[in-house]
Amino acid sequence: MQLWKGRFKKELDEKTNDFNSSISFDSRMYENDIDGSIAHAKMLAARGIISSDDLMKILEGLNKIKDDIKTGKLVIDPDAEDIHTFVELELTKLVGNAGKRLHTARSRNDQVALDIRLYLRDECDELYKLLTSLVSVISDKAEKYASSVMPGYTHMQRAQPITFGHHLLAYAEMFLRDKERLYQAKERMNYSPLGSCALAGTTYNTDREMTAKELGFNGPMHNSLDGVSDRDFCMELAAVISIIMVHLSRFSEEIILWCSWEFKFVELDDAFSTGSSIMPQKKNPDITELIRGKSGRVFGDLTTLLTMMKGLPLAYNKDMQEDKEAIFDAFDTVKICLKTFIPMLETMTAIPQNMRKAAAAGFINATDCADYLVGKGVPFRDAYKATGELVAICITKGLTLETLSIDEYIKVCDKFDDGIYDAINLDNCVTNRTSLGGPAPQNVMIEIERIRELNK
Numbered sequence: 068m069q070l071w072k073g074r075f076k077k078e079l080d081e082k083t084n085d086f087n088s089s090i091s092f093d094s095r096m097y098e099n100d101i102d103g104s105i106a107h108a109k110m111l112a113a114r115g116i117i118s119s120d121d122l123m124k125i126l127e128g129l130n131k132i133k134d135d136i137k138t139g140k141l142v143i144d145p146d147a148e149d150i151h152t153f154v155e156l157e158l159t160k161l162v163g164n165a166g167k168r169l170h171t172a173r174s175r176n177d178q179v180a181l182d183i184r185l186y187l188r189d190e191c192d193e194l195y196k197l198l199t200s201l202v203s204v205i206s207d208k209a210e211k212y213a214s215s216v217m218p219g220y221t222h223m224q225r226a227q228p229i230t231f232g233h234h235l236l237a238y239a240e241m242f243l244r245d246k247e248r249l250y251q252a253k254e255r256m257n258y259s260p261l262g263s264c265a266l267a268g269t270t271y272n273t274d275r276e277m278t279a280k281e282l283g284f285n286g287p288m289h290n291s292l293d294g295v296s297d298r299d300f301c302m303e304l305a306a307v308i309s310i311i312m313v314h315l316s317r318f319s320e321e322i323i324l325w326c327s328w329e330f331k332f333v334e335l336d337d338a339f340s341t342g343s344s345i346m347p348q349k350k351n352p353d354i355t356e357l358i359r360g361k362s363g364r365v366f367g368d369l370t371t372l373l374t375m376m377k378g379l380p381l382a383y384n385k386d387m388q389e390d391k392e393a394i395f396d397a398f399d400t401v402k403i404c405l406k407t408f409i410p411m412l413e414t415m416t417a418i419p420q421n422m423r424k425a426a427a428a429g430f431i432n433a434t435d436c437a438d439y440l441v442g443k444g445v446p447f448r449d450a451y452k453a454t455g456e457l458v459a460i461c462i463t464k465g466l467t468l469e470t471l472s473i474d475e476y477i478k479v480c481d482k483f484d485d486g487i488y489d490a491i492n493l494d495n496c497v498t499n500r501t502s503l504g505g506p507a508p509q510n511v512m513i514e515i516e517r518i519r520e521l522n523k
């Protein structure tokens with residue numbers, strides 16, 4: 068049944084009703100809808116727009132509806148037009164005329180704009196907590212592997228020595244920024260549209276400051292058209308979540324590589340891996356692959372929202388009903404990804420010997436070799452060239468910079484001496500990289516402290 072009877076002579080066509088209805092996805096906002104109505108009713112009574120007797124009835128009715136839905140006593144009607152309609156009709160069934168007065172000085176347009184904000188505010192808090200525990204798990208892992216030498220890569224080619232702890236902390240920094248972005252987006256969203264009404268405010272003497280305060284907003288929104296017609300907060304949050312998914316997806320991609328026999332840098336716990344139905348030897352990193360895949364659907368949600376909004380004239384248009392499935396899906400997806408990824412990461416073990424073995428091949432200490440010559444007064448470009456020649460010799464002879472004799476070094480450049488072997492020792496290469504933000508274990512420990520402080 069619809070609220071907007073009166074001017075219509077026929078029942079709504081059944082298929083059209085299904086098409087028009089949002090109840091299947093907006094019923095999850097029932098508590099927010101009721102909380103919004105409670106604040107609105109209190110304001111109406113405070114301003115003398117409804118009687119205190121009506122207020123009492125409305126509050127009792129709304130609280131009963133909330134409890135009954137929670138306990139399953141009241142089942143949300145799948146044929147209702149939307150959650151706002153359903154709650155109002157139930158209230159009227161319970162308390163009669165008082166229920167019919169609730170919608171004074173309000174529209175479903177400001178009501179829905181309010182409900183989504185209230186709902187997403189809680190979602191932001193939950194996501195924020197998940198990110199906090201992710202950063203904390205990463206920091207603990209980084210501490211454990213603060214001095215495990217591994218190759219750092221560019222172009223997927225071994226480049227320079229770093230530590231696993233340092234590598235992990237790169238992700239901690241990304242997720243810390245994600246937390247900040249999420250927090251800021253939530254703060255920007257946290258203004259109340261309630262009282263904007265359909266689009267043009269109202270002639271009733273409403274108190275929008277009161278409802279905003281009652282509902283925990285920073286204040287009311289200051290343009291009634293804007294209040295009902297923008298969904299920038301949905302777009303912004305979907306963008307924030309998309310970036311989180313990019314970070315999760317890159318991390319997942321690396322874990323997938325690290326799990327392969329080509330790398331074998333890490334081992335996932337059995338509880339977070341899957342097998343193959345035909346190949347008995349397989350242990351697959353499905354969780355990380357799913358996260359990599361699900362990032363695509365979240366970008367789809369963002370695209371849905373941007374495209375849905377871009378051509379809409381002010382103010383409300385029914386197109387905007389499409390906002391909810393997209394933004395809810397983005398939150399549902401990122402939350403389920405994190406809830407699985409965090410314990411998977413927590414139980415993942417590194418295999419430092421394999422990282423070290425990979426670091427020993429690929430000449431990742433070549434820059435350090437060149438830097439050694441620079442220390443002897445050779446200009447960097449000449450030192451670079453000499454080291455390139457040494458690498459070429461090593462490749463033809465099947466040697467490494469560590470196993471190449473000092474005579475060979477001196478043949479290429481007479482500034483070399485025995486000190487070169489210390490300079491290119493992998494542990495030294497890492498320990499000496501103490502520039503701010505660098506991979507030296509002591510730096511890693513300092514940054515872990517900083518990250519833990521920021522993550523509080």
Ligand code: ARG
Binds near residue numbers: 093389
């Ligand atoms: N179900 C609608 C939505 O999600 C609620 C607002 C309806 N307003 C209207 N004027 N038809 O957007």
